[in-house]
Amino acid sequence: MVDGEPVFLAVCVLVEPSIYHTSDAIMMETEANADFIVQACNAHDELLAACEDFVYAIEGYEKRTGIIQFHPSVDRARAAIAKARKETP
Secondary structure, X not given: OEOOEOOOOOOOOOXXXXXXXXXXXXXXXXXXXXXXXXXXXXXXXXXXXXXXXXXXXHHHHHHHHOOOOOHHHHHHHHHHHHHXXXXXX
């Protein structure tokens, strides 16, 4: 945990390439993929909160002004939120 927040880790077992006839390039790609997964998981909560804040702010602006100019962006944010929460948008 970092500052009380859970940290997600992906475990990727790296073995000696010659054992399984795996090339160094494949091993490097596997490690890079694992790093990417860890980064994405660790950023998930912050990205979700940012999308929710964005939608809330834009919806408030639209209600106050009656101007609906961000519709496609808000729709994409809502869809991303629903996907992250495993809900139907």
